[in-house]
Amino acid sequence: MDFHLTEDQQALVSALQSILQDHGELPQGERLSYAYHHSGLQALLKASGFFDAAREMGALEAALIVIEAARLPVLVETGASALVAPMLLPANEGVDGPVALIAGRDLDKAHRNLPIATTALIDLGDDVVVLPVAAGAIETVKSVLAFPYGRFRRAPDLGAGRRIAGAGPKLRQWWRVAIAAEAAGAADSAVNFTVEYVKQRHVFGRAVGSFQSVQHRLVQCHAIARATYYMALRAAWSGESVHADMAACYVQQNVGRLLFDLHQFHGGMGVTTEHLLHFWTYRVRALQAEVGGVNDAARSVATKLWPAPTVAQQGRLVQAR
Amino acid sequence: MLQELKDLEPFRADVRAWLAANLPADWQDKMRGASEDEHVAFQKFWFRRMMEGGFGAPHWPKAWGGGGFSFAQQIVLYEEIARAGAPRLILYFIALHHVPATLLEWGTEEQRRRHLPAVLSGEEIWCQGFSEPNAGSDLASLRTRAERRGDRFVVNGQKTWSSNAHHAHFCLLLTRTDPKSSKTRGITYFILDLKTPGVTLRPIKQITGASHFNEIFLDDVEIPAENIVGQENNGWAVAQSTLSSERGLTILELAERMRVGFELLLSDAQSPAPAGGRLIDDDEIRRRLVDVHVRIQALRFLVNEMLMQVLRGGKAGVEPSIIKIYYSELLRDFTALGVTIGGAGAQHLQAVLMGGGNETGYWMQDYLYSWAWTISGGSTEIQKNIVAERGLRLPREPQPAGAG
Numbered sequence: 001m002d003f004h005l006t007e008d009q010q011a012l013v014s015a016l017q018s019i020l021q022d023h024g025e026l027p028q029g030e031r032l033s034y035a036y037h038h039s040g041l042q043a044l045l046k047a048s049g050f051f052d053a054a055r056e057m058g059a060l061e062a063a064l065i066v067i068e069a070a071r072l073p074v075l076v077e078t079g080a081s082a083l084v085a086p087m088l089l090p091a092n093e094g095v096d097g098p099v100a101l102i103a104g105r106d107l108d109k110a111h112r113n114l115p116i117a118t119t120a121l122i123d124l125g126d127d128v129v130v131l132p133v134a135a136g137a138i139e140t141v142k143s144v145l146a147f148p149y150g151r152f153r154r155a156p157d158l159g160a161g162r163r164i165a166g167a168g169p170k171l172r173q174w175w176r177v178a179i180a181a182e183a184a185g186a187a188d189s190a191v192n193f194t195v196e197y198v199k200q201r202h203v204f205g206r207a208v209g210s211f212q213s214v215q216h217r218l219v220q221c222h223a224i225a226r227a228t229y230y231m232a233l234r235a236a237w238s239g240e241s242v243h244a245d246m247a248a249c250y251v252q253q254n255v256g257r258l259l260f261d262l263h264q265f266h267g268g269m270g271v272t273t274e275h276l277l278h279f280w281t282y283r284v285r286a287l288q289a290e291v292g293g294v295n296d297a298a299r300s301v302a303t304k305l306w307p308a309p310t311v312a313q314q315g316r317l318v319q320a321r
Numbered sequence: 322m323l324q325e326l327k328d329l330e331p332f333r334a335d336v337r338a339w340l341a342a343n344l345p346a347d348w349q350d351k352m353r354g355a356s357e358d359e360h361v362a363f364q365k366f367w368f369r370r371m372m373e374g375g376f377g378a379p380h381w382p383k384a385w386g387g388g389g390f391s392f393a394q395q396i397v398l399y400e401e402i403a404r405a406g407a408p409r410l411i412l413y414f415i416a417l418h419h420v421p422a423t424l425l426e427w428g429t430e431e432q433r434r435r436h437l438p439a440v441l442s443g444e445e446i447w448c449q450g451f452s453e454p455n456a457g458s459d460l461a462s463l464r465t466r467a468e469r470r471g472d473r474f475v476v477n478g479q480k481t482w483s484s485n486a487h488h489a490h491f492c493l494l495l496t497r498t499d500p501k502s503s504k505t506r507g508i509t510y511f512i513l514d515l516k517t518p519g520v521t522l523r524p525i526k527q528i529t530g531a532s533h534f535n536e537i538f539l540d541d542v543e544i545p546a547e548n549i550v551g552q553e554n555n556g557w558a559v560a561q562s563t564l565s566s567e568r569g570l571t572i573l574e575l576a577e578r579m580r581v582g583f584e585l586l587l588s589d590a591q592s593p594a595p596a597g598g599r600l601i602d603d604d605e606i607r608r609r610l611v612d613v614h615v616r617i618q619a620l621r622f623l624v625n626e627m628l629m630q631v632l633r634g635g636k637a638g639v640e641p642s643i644i645k646i647y648y649s650e651l652l653r654d655f656t657a658l659g660v661t662i663g664g665a666g667a668q669h670l671q672a673v674l675m676g677g678g679n680e681t682g683y684w685m686q687d688y689l690y691s692w693a694w695t696i697s698g699g700s701t702e703i704q705k706n707i708v709a710e711r712g713l714r715l716p717r718e719p720q721p722a723g724a725g
Contacts, residue, residue, distance in 0.1 A: 106665070109665065109666060110666075110669055141669050144528065144670065149669065202455070203457070203458055205462075212718070213705065213706075214702065256657060260653065264696065264700070267457055267700065268457060268693075268697070271528050271693045271696065272527050273526050273528055274525060274526060286668070292595070295603075
């Protein structure tokens with residue numbers, strides 16, 4: 001596939017970037033926070049129609065929106081509202097965002113974006129439940145991860161939601177694409193932020209970034225971020241579930257390396273919240289664990305690519321040997 | 322192991338019995354989520370109790386109220402402290418290790434009399450004022466300025482990463498007294514009373530949520546000349562004594578604590594796995610557990626070898642650098658496995674065990690804190706350069722023209 005954006009896609013990205021640039025600033029008072037959800041920007045993107053891109057243009061365009069929004073230190077929930085929900089729900093069914101994606105087997109645990117969500121998509125394995133989230137039903141859980149986390153005060157009544165039979169696999173597929181897209185944008189920002197830092201920071205009379213030991217590892221980090229971007233775009237474009245598995249598997253596998261090096265190159269500042277780095281890295285870190293993490297993603301790839309041979313195939317293999 | 326250590330088995334039994342009788346069995350319950358005040362009170366209590374038992378200052382000379390223990394005895398003591406899971410006396414680390422090493426070698430009699438007994442009484446807590454925003458691994462580029470005005474010095478500048486400064490009374494302070502001299506020359510070492518006007522502290526918020534470190538701002542702070550340690554402009558040599566004070570015993574204690582902490586990891590791995598069975602039944606988890614387990618043993622061999630060199634009267638060469646790299650990377654992988662085993666539930670903020678080791682079982686905080694270990698005390702990258710240049714005798718990295 002050709003990763004060169006079309007004119008329409010470029011226009012979409014530029015329009016989005018100019019809004020994000022003007023409205024995506026982190027308030028001074030939030031600089032030491034772990035996460036900051038920008039509700040104003042969320043509303044603005046919705047009003048400007050960016051959440052309709054998946055249906056009006058396609059999943060690839062929606063993924064581009066998720067990637068661009070994830071470049072900001074502030075949080076706007078796009079992965080679930082702009083990509084997963086529109087790809088999952090029937091075309092005539094709107095969804096009220098922000099949306100939280102929830103693994104049904106861990107219903108009692110804390111979930112990403114639940115405190116800001118108005119809708120939850122609950123993965124019950126085979127089926128999916130679309131559940132409106134009532135104000136006051138959620139309690140916030142404190143976390144270092146750069147998303148708001150919350151849990152249901154009482155077990156939610158799943159009967160109050162709408163059940164979509166057989167939608168589980170599709171939910172997990174687009175959830176994985178959203179993970180890769182969001183991680184791609186955030187990782188790219190984190191790498192760029194670190195590259196700027198090591199250019200400015202001097203030790204032993206030279207820029208930290210002039211040491212080869214730093215350069216080589218930063219190049220690897222950059223490669224991880226770029227590869228994630230391409231994997232996410234391919235999965236969004238093809239709509240193949242195994243591509244979604246691969247994209248999530250790739251980034252979930254490589255997150256640890258990325259995070260450690262980027263924080264390490266910030267020296268002592270890297271273990272504080274007194275810079276912006278964690279706003280990106282701790283989002284990626286949170287995404288690492290979702291939809292079963294790298295283990296489930298890898299198993300899914302293996303099962304789809306290399307299913308157990310049929311009896312007939314086995315017979316042919318024995319003959320061939 | 323050397324005969325000298327074997328001969329200490331009766332001593333080991335004494336230490337073990339004393340710890341069993343004196344360490345409050347519920348200390349971890351009480352210190353999990355304890356406030357700063359409760360933490361300080363408990364550290365004071367435990368230090369005094371250790372002093373009463375004769376184990377609080379094992380490496381200090383008897384003449385100054387310490388235990389006067391042989392190096393071999395200290396090895397045994399730290400092993401037993403770690404195995405008992407006793408609190409780390411982190412509040413007293415600088416006071417117990419850096420202060421005597423510095424003052425006994427370079428201090429005046431008056432400075433020793435003023436401070437050493439006060440440290441052992443448990444009342445005097447110290448911090449370190451070495452690192453600056455632009456002088457960390459490259460400490461010799463420090464710029465905090467001290468200017469002589471008669472019998473006093475006026476200090477202006479900023480220090481950072483000062484652990485526990487918010488509890489400390491005094492600070493070991495490095496300043497530049499001769500701005501014309503560069504790097505290691507023209508540095509003077511002071512004792513700074515933190516109550517002096519012009520000293521301002523600002524806590525640094527760590528990624529774990531805690532604030533153990535501080536920035537220290539120094540604005541026209543006056544220090545009497547009698548508080549110089551060593552000679553004016555000779556502070557770099559004094560600082561070397563400070564930094565080489567504990568001769569591998571801290572890493573021994575940490576390696577032993579890690580071995581104990583591994584049991585915690587192993588026990589958490591017995592938890593049910595999301596897809597059925599126990600986590601430890603998963604091949605990936607098993608493989609990582611074995612990897613960490615084997616590396617803990619290798620760490621102990623590295624530490625033993627270094628201690629034996631010191632015990633035989635030799636000087637450790639690049640071994641401390643190798644061990645620092647090895648320990649900090651192992652700690653990171655160890656705690657990362659804890660986070661994996663803990664799953665998403667291990668990522669929420671929980672109560673921290675105050676005064677605990679580096680493996681408390683609150684894996685997210687342990688993991689995040691492990692990142693400080695690849696930075697502090699000379700980053701992994703610097704340590705690798707040291708080993709490459711001084712150990713493997715590889716050529717130095719090229720210096721760009723005009724670089725200082």
